[in-house]
Amino acid sequence: MITVSHVSKTFPATRRNEAVHAVDDVSLHVERGQVMGIVGPSGSGKSTLARCLNLLERPDQGSVVIDNQELTTLEGAQLNRARRRIGMIFQQFNLLDSRTALGNVELPLELAGTGRAERRARATALLERVGLGDKLHHHPAQLSGGQRQRVAIARALAPSPSVLLCDEATSALDSVSTDSVLALIRELTEELGLTTVLITHEMDVVKKVCDAVILLEGGRVVDRGLISEVLSRPDSPLATRLLPPLSPVDDPDLVDLTVGGPGSDAIVADLVREFGVGVAVVGGSVEDLGGVRFGRLRLRLDGDPALVAAARAWVAEERTREDLTTEGVAR
Ligand SMILES: Nc1ncnc2c1ncn2[C@@H]1O[C@H](COP(=O)(O)OP(=O)(O)OP(=O)(O)O)[C@@H](O)[C@H]1O
Numbered sequence: 067m068i069t070v071s072h073v074s075k076t077f078p079a080t081r082r083n084e085a086v087h088a089v090d091d092v093s094l095h096v097e098r099g100q101v102m103g104i105v106g107p108s109g110s111g112k113s114t115l116a117r118c119l120n121l122l123e124r125p126d127q128g129s130v131v132i133d134n135q136e137l138t139t140l141e142g143a144q145l146n147r148a149r150r151r152i153g154m155i156f157q158q159f160n161l162l163d164s165r166t167a168l169g170n171v172e173l174p175l176e177l178a179g180t181g182r183a184e185r186r187a188r189a190t191a192l193l194e195r196v197g198l199g200d201k202l203h204h205h206p207a208q209l210s211g212g213q214r215q216r217v218a219i220a221r222a223l224a225p226s227p228s229v230l231l232c233d234e235a236t237s238a239l240d241s242v243s244t245d246s247v248l249a250l251i252r253e254l255t256e257e258l259g260l261t262t263v264l265i266t267h268e269m270d271v272v273k274k275v276c277d278a279v280i281l282l283e284g285g286r287v288v289d290r291g292l293i294s295e296v297l298s299r300p301d302s303p304l305a306t307r308l309l310p311p312l313s314p315v316d317d318p319d320l321v322d323l324t325v326g327g328p329g330s331d332a333i334v335a336d337l338v339r340e341f342g343v344g345v346a347v348v349g350g351s352v353e354d355l356g357g358v359r360f361g362r363l364r365l366r367l368d369g370d371p372a373l374v375a376a377a378r379a380w381v382a383e384e385r386t387r388e389d390l391t392t393e394g395v396a397r
Contacts, residue, residue, distance in 0.1 A: 072092075089285045090285035092115060092285070106281055106283055119132075120152045155233070161218060192223055309360055319374060326358060349364035
């Protein structure tokens with residue numbers, strides 16, 4: 067697991083540029099087996115934060131604890147040993163063109179002094195696991211982008227890390243390869259008990275694979291939470307990015323709901339039964355987020371105006387229910 071507490075990193079002023087507070091008092095916690103997304107606009111500090119996690123960038127303040135070991139106090143050989151527990155994959159794969167897939171995956175094991183037979187066996191098993199058992203002797207130039215990223219994943223996992231850091235790992239891939247690489251990252255996280263951090267500027271990536279997410283702006287965390295928790299705050303910055311709100315309309319017969327989680331499907335039946343109003347779904351969008359369906363629905367309520375008003379008021383009250391949130395659209 068990863069625990070980051072009050073980490074800050076400032077790049078000092080130069081003759082040409084002012085100082086940049088790239089990461090400003092960031093704390094986060096990721097459990098073993100969890101995938102956490104770090105999202106934010108360009109320049110918000112995502113990569114600097116990722117580099118602080120493996121001490122490629124030394125934080126000015128704060129602590130970084132991985133598997134109960136404080137990294138910021140380590141130096142030299144101790145730090146290098148700790149870094150072996152952190153696998154990393156990048157947008158541009160960073161494979162050696164002169165080496166085959168097998169040679170690339172063996173490299174970190176060679177550097178760690180693992181014997182030839184053992185590293186060959188481990189690299190072969192990993193490449194088979196990522197679906198490239200028939201490409202062991204191919205060079206990167208002979209592989210597709212998705213296949214190259216699979217080689218990079220196998221290489222990152224070769225030293226048996228406990229943490230996997232993915233920096234825009236799918237940004238150079240088409241949508242089919244993106245989906246399969248994300249599914250592989252998810253599977254491996256669960257299978258190997260990894261703690262995975264995924265830096266991305268794409269909310270679609272978060273929707274497909276993350277359990278939890280933090281939003282950075284100007285180096286600071288401006289929103290965070292488990293996906294289901296974030297969506298229980300439908301107006302929050304992350305919820306509006308994960309599930310964009312419907313465009314506002316001014317009509318007293320319409321009401322918007324944000325639904326998701328167990329029990330929330332019953333709202334339409336409840337409206338009909340409790341108030342005797344007609345209910346028609348006139349718009350909305352539904353997303354599968356982390357295996358749970360969430361949606362924003364627009365309903366038209368039809369019937370006696372007093373009953374419609376009462377139904378609207380009831381819907382507004384439902385905002386406070388844990389498994390269901392609502393918002394009126396007539397303002
Ligand atoms: N080595 C450096 N020296 C000075 N400033 C830097 C350095 N690295 C990053 N920065 C600055 O720190 C801020 C955060 O950069 P960072 O690369 O972490 O953002 P990001 O969210 O990853 O952006 P992107 O999505 O564009 O990769 C930016 O203003 C950037 O210009």
